[in-house]
Amino acid sequence: MVRMSHLAHDAPSAELTDEALEALRALTGRADAVFHDGQLEAISALVEHRRRALVVQRTGWGKSAVYFLASLLLRRRGAGPTLLVSPLLALMRDQVEAAARAGVRAVSVNSANAHEWQQAQAALAADEVDVLLVSPERLNNPRFREEQLPSLVARMGLLVVDEAHCISDWGHDFRPDYRRLAALIRSLPEGVPVLATTATANSRVVSDVEEQLTSGSSAPVFTIRGSLARASLRLGVLRLPDARARLGWLLAHLRELPGSGIVYSLTVSGAEDTARLLSRAGHAVAAYTGRTDSEERAQLEQQLKRNELKALVATSALGMGFDKPDLGFVVHLGAPSSPVAYYQQIGRAGRGVDNADVLLLPGPEDRDIWQYFASASMPTEQRAEAVLAALDTERPLSTIALEGLVDIKRTTLELLLKVLDVDGAVRRVQSGWVSTGHPWTYDADRYERVARAREDEQQAMLDYERTGSCRMQLLQEQLDDPAAAPCGRCDVCAGAWYPGDVPEDASGDAARALDGVGVEIAPRAQWPSGMESLGVPVRGKLDPGERVLEGRVVARLTDLGWGGPLRTLFAPGAADGPVPAPLVDACVRTLKDWPWAERPTAVVAMPSRGRPQLVGSLAQAVSTIGRLPLLGTLDLDGAPTRRGDGSVNSAYRLSGVWEGFAVGPALAAALAGHRGPVLLVDDLVDSRWTLTVAGRALRRAGADAVLPFALASVG
Structure with a gap:
C-alpha cells in the first residue's frame, strides 16, 4: 500500500501514462512491464505539475526509474538537463548504465573521472546531456560552483537528491555537504521540479527533508511513502561467544549461503583480516574498504555482479546504491549502530530474487566501536x-x-x-x-539532540538483537512504517533457519588466524607541513641518516583477535602493571617472524609517564628472552606530551613530542660502543611521531639503526 500526502493534482493524463509506460518498457527491456504503485503518480507530479516530491520506498521499488523517466519526459517537453546528486561512485556507475538502457544520455562528474570533465562540459554546452550526476561535495568545488553551476541552475529541468536522508541531521548517514542543497533549492527558478528519494527515513527525517524541499516555495511537498517490508529477506541473529566462534561459523557455512553476497565488518582491519582468513581457506572473497582505490572498487563490484566472487568482505564503503538484483545474502560480523543503517545495508540483498538470507553475528566489542565513530564525527x-x-x-x-x-x-x-x-x-x-x-x-x-538520538538508535539495535518479536517488523517500526507487521519468515517468526554449530576444525582454523601476530609499522619519511609556525625547525623529507626502519607491533587495537586483550590493557583507567605472560609469548612470535635485514643487537626502552611498569617489563622481557643487552631507557625531557590523544593532528603530534626525549649520559655511553640495530620498545603506537623523534635522537647519538617495536597500534 502506497500512501501519498499533499496530493494536489489530478491523476496522470492518458497521454503521459502511455508515453511513460512505453519508456518504462524500454528501460526494463520487458514488453509486459508495468509501474509499481506510486511510480506513475510521482512522474506525473514532476512532469505535468512541476512539483517538489519526496519518495520514501524500499530498496528495489524503482526510485531510479522515476527520475530517469521523468528526466526523459521533461527533456521531450523542452526542459533543460537534470542535475542528479548522488553520494557514492558505485551508485553513479550503476545509474549511468541504467540511463543508457532507457535512452537517457547521462554523464557523471566525480573525482574518479577527472580526465572526462572537459568532454562532459562540452556535451553540456551542446545540450547533449540529459542527466548530470554529481556528488554533494562537487557542489562546493570552487570551479564547479562558480563556473558551471550558475548556468546549469538557469536551465535546469529537474533537480534530484538521491539518498535524501543524508540531508537530515537525524539521518543515519548525515553528510554536511548535503545541507547546502537547501540553498540550491532556494536558488532554483520558479517551476523547476525537485525530487528527493530514500529508502531509509523515519518520520522525523521525512519531516526534516520536506521542510528543506519547501525552501523558496509555498507549495506543499508531494510525499509518497510505501511499505518498507522486504518479503524476500529472511532475517536472523546468531549470538556466538567470541570472534573465534563467529569467524569459525563463517568458515564452515559461507558456501551454504545462497548465491553470492556481502559480509560486512565494522572496521577496515576486521574486513581485511576476515577476507584474508576466508581466502586462505579457499573461499573466493575480497576485501572492500575505504582503503580500496576507486579503480579496484569498480573491478570488485563487477566481479561480484558476475558471481566470480562468493562475497565481498566490506565496510560501509560498500553501501548505498550498489545494485546486484540477485544478491543472495548479507552477513554482518558486528552490528551497525542503528536499525536504520542496518536496514539500508541489508537492502542490498534480495532485490530481484524471491529469497535472500540476512544474518547478524553481533560482537561484544560493537558498542566500543560505535562510541569511537560517534565521538569522531x-x-x-x-x-x-x-x-x-x-x-x-x-x-x-x-x-x-x-x-x-x-x-x-x-x-x-x-x-x-x-x-x-x-x-x-x-x-x-x-x-x-x-x-x-x-x-x-x-x-x-542541536548536537545534544543528535547525540541523544544516536544513543537511542544504539539501544534500538541492541533491542533488535535480543527481540522476541518479528525482526522485520521491528526494523519497519524503527522507520515509522505504519504497515509494520510480522513477516512470518525470520528466525523469531519461523524458527532458526541457519545452522548454529561451529565445527571444531573451523573453530581451530579461526583461532589460529586470530592468534596471528605481527603488523608492520611504516616509518615516517616526510615532516608535516607548517612546522615552522609551531616552532619546530623541520620541513620536507626526513634525513635518511636519522630515520627509523620499518617496525612491528603485535596487533592493532581494532583487530579481531589480539585486539580484544589489547583494548582491555589500554582501556581508560586501566591500572599499570607488568606485561601479561600471554602477550610476552605473542611478542616473541612477532619478533621471530619479523623479516628484518639485520637482527637487532640491543634493546632500548621508551620512557612512559602513564605505563612505566608495562613498558619497562616489556623491554626487560624482550631483552632476557632474546639474549640482547638492555642498554637503558631514553630520558623524558620537557613538558608532558600529547601521546594517545587521537584528536590532535599530525603537526601538533610532532610539536608535542619534538623536545620530549633525551639520550642520557649512561645510554649515550652504551650506544657509543655498540654496533648493530637497536630495538626501540614502546607500548602503543598512534601517530608514529613519538617513535620517529625518539629514534632520531638515538640515531644522532650514534645508533647504527633503530627498529621500533610495540605491543599495539591504534589503527
Whole structure:
C-alpha cells in the first residue's frame, strides 16, 4: 500500500501514462512491464505539475526509474538537463548504465573521472546531456560552483537528491555537504521540479527533508511513502561467544549461503583480516574498504555482479546504491549502530530474487566501536572557534596549512570545515578556505539532540538483537512504517533457519588466524607541513641518516583477535602493571617472524609517564628472552606530551613530542660502543611521531639503526 500526502493534482493524463509506460518498457527491456504503485503518480507530479516530491520506498521499488523517466519526459517537453546528486561512485556507475538502457544520455562528474570533465562540459554546452550526476561535495568545488553551476541552475529541468536522508541531521548517514542543497533549492527558478528519494527515513527525517524541499516555495511537498517490508529477506541473529566462534561459523557455512553476497565488518582491519582468513581457506572473497582505490572498487563490484566472487568482505564503503538484483545474502560480523543503517545495508540483498538470507553475528566489542565513530564525527565548540580564529576574510589557507595552526586531526578538520561552510561561517575558494566574517554560534542544543538520538538508535539495535518479536517488523517500526507487521519468515517468526554449530576444525582454523601476530609499522619519511609556525625547525623529507626502519607491533587495537586483550590493557583507567605472560609469548612470535635485514643487537626502552611498569617489563622481557643487552631507557625531557590523544593532528603530534626525549649520559655511553640495530620498545603506537623523534635522537647519538617495536597500534 502506497500512501501519498499533499496530493494536489489530478491523476496522470492518458497521454503521459502511455508515453511513460512505453519508456518504462524500454528501460526494463520487458514488453509486459508495468509501474509499481506510486511510480506513475510521482512522474506525473514532476512532469505535468512541476512539483517538489519526496519518495520514501524500499530498496528495489524503482526510485531510479522515476527520475530517469521523468528526466526523459521533461527533456521531450523542452526542459533543460537534470542535475542528479548522488553520494557514492558505485551508485553513479550503476545509474549511468541504467540511463543508457532507457535512452537517457547521462554523464557523471566525480573525482574518479577527472580526465572526462572537459568532454562532459562540452556535451553540456551542446545540450547533449540529459542527466548530470554529481556528488554533494562537487557542489562546493570552487570551479564547479562558480563556473558551471550558475548556468546549469538557469536551465535546469529537474533537480534530484538521491539518498535524501543524508540531508537530515537525524539521518543515519548525515553528510554536511548535503545541507547546502537547501540553498540550491532556494536558488532554483520558479517551476523547476525537485525530487528527493530514500529508502531509509523515519518520520522525523521525512519531516526534516520536506521542510528543506519547501525552501523558496509555498507549495506543499508531494510525499509518497510505501511499505518498507522486504518479503524476500529472511532475517536472523546468531549470538556466538567470541570472534573465534563467529569467524569459525563463517568458515564452515559461507558456501551454504545462497548465491553470492556481502559480509560486512565494522572496521577496515576486521574486513581485511576476515577476507584474508576466508581466502586462505579457499573461499573466493575480497576485501572492500575505504582503503580500496576507486579503480579496484569498480573491478570488485563487477566481479561480484558476475558471481566470480562468493562475497565481498566490506565496510560501509560498500553501501548505498550498489545494485546486484540477485544478491543472495548479507552477513554482518558486528552490528551497525542503528536499525536504520542496518536496514539500508541489508537492502542490498534480495532485490530481484524471491529469497535472500540476512544474518547478524553481533560482537561484544560493537558498542566500543560505535562510541569511537560517534565521538569522531561530532564537532566541538572549541575546535570550531580555533578554526575561525585561524582564518581571515582575505588570505586563504589550505587544509594542510590550517593544520599547522589548529590542534585538530585532518579528518576531523575536513568535516568541521564542511559544517562551518554550510553554516555560512567559512567559504571554500580555489586556494583553500577563508572566513566569511559572518557571525557564527555553536548550536549546542542541536548536537545534544543528535547525540541523544544516536544513543537511542544504539539501544534500538541492541533491542533488535535480543527481540522476541518479528525482526522485520521491528526494523519497519524503527522507520515509522505504519504497515509494520510480522513477516512470518525470520528466525523469531519461523524458527532458526541457519545452522548454529561451529565445527571444531573451523573453530581451530579461526583461532589460529586470530592468534596471528605481527603488523608492520611504516616509518615516517616526510615532516608535516607548517612546522615552522609551531616552532619546530623541520620541513620536507626526513634525513635518511636519522630515520627509523620499518617496525612491528603485535596487533592493532581494532583487530579481531589480539585486539580484544589489547583494548582491555589500554582501556581508560586501566591500572599499570607488568606485561601479561600471554602477550610476552605473542611478542616473541612477532619478533621471530619479523623479516628484518639485520637482527637487532640491543634493546632500548621508551620512557612512559602513564605505563612505566608495562613498558619497562616489556623491554626487560624482550631483552632476557632474546639474549640482547638492555642498554637503558631514553630520558623524558620537557613538558608532558600529547601521546594517545587521537584528536590532535599530525603537526601538533610532532610539536608535542619534538623536545620530549633525551639520550642520557649512561645510554649515550652504551650506544657509543655498540654496533648493530637497536630495538626501540614502546607500548602503543598512534601517530608514529613519538617513535620517529625518539629514534632520531638515538640515531644522532650514534645508533647504527633503530627498529621500533610495540605491543599495539591504534589503527
